[in-house]
Amino acid sequence: MSLAAGPGRGHVAVGQLPEELKLVVDKHVAYIQSLDTRKDELEYHLTEHLRIGGIYWGLTALHLLGHPDALPREGLIDYVLSCLCESGGFGAAPGHDAHILYTGYSVQILTMIDGFGALEERLPDCKQKIARFVASHQQPDGTFAGDEWGEIDTRFLFSALYTLSLLGYLPHQRPSEPPLINLPAATAYIKACQNFDGAFGVSPGAESHSGQVFTCVGALYIAGELDSYLGEEGKDRLGAWLSERQLPSGGLNGRPEKLVDVCYSWWVMSSMAMIGRLHWIDKAKLTAFILQCQDPDEGGMADRPGDMVDVFHTVFGVAGLSLLGYPGLVEVDPAYCMPRHITAQISK
Amino acid sequence: MASHGIPRVSGASLDKSEQAKQKERKQIDQYKALESEVTDRIKARDYSNATFQATSKLLSQNPEYYTIWNHRRRLLQDVFARELATGPSGPLIDETDAAAAQKAGLTLAQHEIALLVKEDLLFLIPLLKQYPKCYWIWNHRSWLLSTATQHLPVHNSSELWQGELGLVTKMLSLDSRNFHGWGYRRQVVKEIEQLNGSSMAESEFTYTTKMVETNLSNFSAWHNRSQLIPRILSDRQASSKQRQTFFDSEFELITRALYTDPYDQSLWFYHQYLMATLDASNDQALPILDPCTNTGRVDYLEREIDSIKEMLEGAEDCKYIYQALLEYSSRYIEVEAGNKKVSTVELREWLDELRKLDPLRAGRWRDWQEQLKL
Numbered sequence: 264m265s266l267a268a269g270p271g272r273g274h275v276a277v278g279q280l281p282e283e284l285k286l287v288v289d290k291h292v293a294y295i296q297s298l299d300t301r302k303d304e305l306e307y308h309l310t311e312h313l314r315i316g317g318i319y320w321g322l323t324a325l326h327l328l329g330h331p332d333a334l335p336r337e338g339l340i341d342y343v344l345s346c347l348c349e350s351g352g353f354g355a356a357p358g359h360d361a362h363i364l365y366t367g368y369s370v371q372i373l374t375m376i377d378g379f380g381a382l383e384e385r386l387p388d389c390k391q392k393i394a395r396f397v398a399s400h401q402q403p404d405g406t407f408a409g410d411e412w413g414e415i416d417t418r419f420l421f422s423a424l425y426t427l428s429l430l431g432y433l434p435h436q437r438p439s440e441p442p443l444i445n446l447p448a449a450t451a452y453i454k455a456c457q458n459f460d461g462a463f464g465v466s467p468g469a470e471s472h473s474g475q476v477f478t479c480v481g482a483l484y485i486a487g488e489l490d491s492y493l494g495e496e497g498k499d500r501l502g503a504w505l506s507e508r509q510l511p512s513g514g515l516n517g518r519p520e521k522l523v524d525v526c527y528s529w530w531v532m533s534s535m536a537m538i539g540r541l542h543w544i545d546k547a548k549l550t551a552f553i554l555q556c557q558d559p560d561e562g563g564m565a566d567r568p569g570d571m572v573d574v575f576h577t578v579f580g581v582a583g584l585s586l587l588g589y590p591g592l593v594e595v596d597p598a599y600c601m602p603r604h605i606t607a608q609i610s611k
Numbered sequence: 612m613a614s615h616g617i618p619r620v621s622g623a624s625l626d627k628s629e630q631a632k633q634k635e636r637k638q639i640d641q642y643k644a645l646e647s648e649v650t651d652r653i654k655a656r657d658y659s660n661a662t663f664q665a666t667s668k669l670l671s672q673n674p675e676y677y678t679i680w681n682h683r684r685r686l687l688q689d690v691f692a693r694e695l696a697t698g699p700s701g702p703l704i705d706e707t708d709a710a711a712a713q714k715a716g717l718t719l720a721q722h723e724i725a726l727l728v729k730e731d732l733l734f735l736i737p738l739l740k741q742y743p744k745c746y747w748i749w750n751h752r753s754w755l756l757s758t759a760t761q762h763l764p765v766h767n768s769s770e771l772w773q774g775e776l777g778l779v780t781k782m783l784s785l786d787s788r789n790f791h792g793w794g795y796r797r798q799v800v801k802e803i804e805q806l807n808g809s810s811m812a813e814s815e816f817t818y819t820t821k822m823v824e825t826n827l828s829n830f831s832a833w834h835n836r837s838q839l840i841p842r843i844l845s846d847r848q849a850s851s852k853q854r855q856t857f858f859d860s861e862f863e864l865i866t867r868a869l870y871t872d873p874y875d876q877s878l879w880f881y882h883q884y885l886m887a888t889l890d891a892s893n894d895q896a897l898p899i900l901d902p903c904t905n906t907g908r909v910d911y912l913e914r915e916i917d918s919i920k921e922m923l924e925g926a927e928d929c930k931y932i933y934q935a936l937l938e939y940s941s942r943y944i945e946v947e948a949g950n951k952k953v954s955t956v957e958l959r960e961w962l963d964e965l966r967k968l969d970p971l972r973a974g975r976w977r978d979w980q981e982q983l984k985l
């Protein structure tokens with residue numbers, strides 16, 4: 264069971280969008296279900312390194328759309344387990360090397376389908392082994408490498424923290440055990456990535472970027488330090504930068520003078536939600552923008568209206584609509600990009 | 612996968628002919644065969660030149676395949692280790708190589724490592740051009756260079772990093788806001804500085820001047836400039852007076868730019884940065900003035916509020932001006948309790964304009980109104 268990340272087959276040109284915009288739930292469900300039947304396309308094979316990500320994106324979208332069982336659970340479990348490496352980490356597909364990002368996606372999938380029991384049969388004490396794999400990537404300065412080759416990125420730090428929290432292995436979740444990671448060092452690194460504009464970059468000194476804002480805000484949120492670190496003044500400053508990302512089309516961009524995009528819209532608005540400033544942008548216009556990015560005939564969402572759809576933009580579009588309170592959708596957790604009723608069960 | 616900016620095409624044109632389908636099947640078979648070849652060879656620990664060439668072929672088709680980059684590095688690590696273990700008395704020494712190594716002041720192993728690294732750096736160039744946003748290519752490049760730095764004398768690794776500075780300068784001249792490009796530039800500069808033991812802050816600062824002069828709206832360049840300022844002032848051991856002169860000249864530069872285009876967000880961000888250096892509560896902007904006194908703050912706030920008010924003429928519909936006026940005025944009121952410069956009436960007027968011009972952010976303006984008690 265695996266989801267290709269390939270394009271949709273929609274055929275609506277820009278300008279032909281229906282007057283009344285509605286979320287085409289059934290079509291999105293059918294689109295996500297169809298992604299595993301693309302093996303006759305070269306693109307399917309060229310994007311194998313995105314398989315586990317594709318499953319996480321597709322499954323999350325289905326959960327938020329209210330169809331959590333639209334993909335066969337057994338197939339999902341088998342596939343995720345086939346990506347497990349000896350180290351306790353997961354690769355992007357069977358035979359691919361373990362990486363902290365794909366380990367994160369695998370843990371998110373297993374959490375959503377309640378699959379740790381099945382994993383336990385294959386790998387006794389599985390949660391602790393995965394947690395140790397993640398923790399082993401922390402560097403002396405607090406940050407995390409993505410894999411054994413040592414690339415550093417705040418995305419990996421965020422991934423490490425949410426993975427450990429889903430597994431119940433953050434220091435404050437196990438106060439009686441020696442901590443697996445140095446959490447204060449991790450958050451100190453995040454704080455060093457903040458710029459004068461209140462936003463965050465990929466490393467200390469790097470330009471502010473909304474993808475990195477999301478990972479840094481998410482990391483501080485999961486570490487329980489977001490409110491105390493930013494304070495109201497810090498939230499105002501960051502919120503101002505984030506709110507300036509909305510352009511007249513209603514969509515949001517990733518940095519000043521860039522194009523709007525559904526994926527950036529999610530990273531910006533989820534960060535705004537975490538700091539309590541989501542009311543600083545026009546929610547109705549953003550909702551309309553996301554709906555315009557749908558393929559109303561074949562399902563799926565694109566980066567911008569009229570473009571090719573893919574499962575990556577589909578989940579961020581649906582999650583965005585959920586955060587905006589679109590009727591009928593399951594509530595999303597802005598930090599984990601997973602259903603709120605599932606993350607609510609994480610031990611605090 | 613995460614496709615960006617690719618137009619959706621009609622269903623009819625996606626129905627492939629039997630011929631096209633057959634061609635695609637053949638492509639898939641070839642790709643899968645190549646993939647198996649690489650994977651099988653690596654499994655058998657066959658770290659030969661043939662395996663290396665096979666990874667090159669596969670990565671040229673699919674540079675996102677990170678595991679293959681890992682295999683390539685495993686193979687190179689093995690070759691380097693063998694070179695280093697053989698030492699100068701190895702059995703198969705090519706005489707020309709030995710002479711070249713000696714001439715360059717390298718051991719034979721170092722000479723071989725340098726050659727392999729340079730060759731691999733060249734292999735990446737066309738890939739970077741075709742896929743400038745692919746993380747894994749940049750990654751591999753960094754790995755090659757740090758491995759070379761580990762094994763080669765300072766002079767040689769410094770030369771390699773200098774080459775990178777040339778490359779990234781070329782890339783930024785083609786796409787001046789490439790995120791990886793700017794990040795890589797900072798990394799390269801840091802490495803050269805460490806190797807040579809001298810600061811490059813001045814020349815990098817000059818580079819940002821050149822970049823913003825070419826394109827005022829390049830926020831990446833303005834950002835880098837803001838990062839370099841504390842360093843050049845410290846390198847120059849600037850006096851209070853020199854710091855003030857410097858601060859004034861930055862204001863002059865940005866004010867001129869703002870007069871050219873007050874609707875450009877990037878420019879306002881840089882102006883905000885300069886103003887943030889006066890703001891004691893902003894830990895992310897180190898003060899430029901030293902000492903940064905309350906009188907100094909008040910003087911600059913007054914001057915900038917006046918100067919921005921003048922910008923309104925002919926640009927009455929520019930929301931950034933009202934935003935700046937409100938923001939700097941509220942800070943002014945905080946530091947200058949006497950508050951001679953701005954009146955509540957004015958603040959209200961500006962906020963009303965802002966509401967009219969920028970209804971998207973109505974919620975923010977509402978919160979601001981409450982905060983300013985207007």
Ligand SMILES: [Zn+2]
Pocket residue numbers: 524525526527566576613615
């Ligand atoms: Zn996107």
